[in-house]
Amino acid sequence: MKKTIIAAAAVTAAAVMLSGCSGDSHSRKGSGAADRPESWAVEQRTLEDITPMSGEEQVYVTRDEETDEVKIIQGVLSDDPVNNEREALDLIASYSQIMGYIDVYSELQYSGATEYNHKIDYRFDQYCDGMQAGYVELMVDYDEGSRAVVLNSHYTDLWGFSTDPKVSEAEAVKCAADKYKTDKGAKPQLTIAEGPVLAWIVPVIDDDVTEVYIDANNGNIIREIHAED
Structure with a gap:
């Protein structure tokens, strides 16, 4: 069956953030965009790697209407099952280029999992210098062979963002x-x-x-x- 990628209705990111940018210095001193990483710790996937879920004929992609950033991907994200939070984070990391993540291993912290209706959501909170900056959720569907089927991103790009206040x-x-x-x-x-x-x-x-x-x-x-x- 031929894969089709459908752009779903655009959404506007509403991220309220609290702590710590990823990496050691990119958010603290306002590093230039030229220094932004172009490679990641794991091999990167593309939208073409995603296949439709059972009973579906397309993969759904939701983008921010202002920035065009990908916010939600719905489809079978990998042939491999996800059995724990580490495997969930590794899969999220493999979509860093598509989703605009900088370094999920330093930015994201596992905050828990919620099980319901033969599914489980793994949630990772994004931190910058001790302040929460957003979150990312990965849904795994047991009926799809424990494979990930939805990546929902409320991540905020903090590249070049300074956490040094000018006001005391x-x-x-x-x-x-x-x-x-x-x-x-x-x-x-x-x-x-x-x-x-x-x-x-x-x-x-x-x-x-x-x-x-x-x-x-x-x-x-x-x-x-x-x-x-």
Whole structure:
């Protein structure tokens, strides 16, 4: 049966991130794009290596409507079964070029597996300098011979992203205090917010708002967390 790759409805990545870029320095000091790796630790697969699932006639690929990055692949991703988290990570690594991953072995940490309806989802959280930056899930279908059938990526490309804040903790609290009441002992937490944007999370005292996100580069409030959120 001839393989057909269908582009599914585009999705917009919504990654809220918290810690640590992959590698040792690419996200900390803003390495140039020319230094981006072009080879990976394992042999790379292509979309042509994917075959349709049982009862299907095509492979489905979902891309981000703004960046055209591949976000979801649905089909039999490999002839080999996936029996544990290490094999799951190795398979994810083999799609690094397609998915835009830099180094999954340093970026992704196994966070658990969920079993349901003859399937199991392996989840790996993406970290950058101790902050969660996204996640990747690999679905394995027991009815397909324990082979992986869906790669769902909420990965954020942090190449060249700096985790060195230009705004200090104290300055972040002052920025939040321009609009909200803050406690003298307020302790901001550095995070990677959607964008990606390096930000300080500052707790505030307000009837409706519990904390605000302060852009760590310019001091602007970029997000407000409400009590009902």
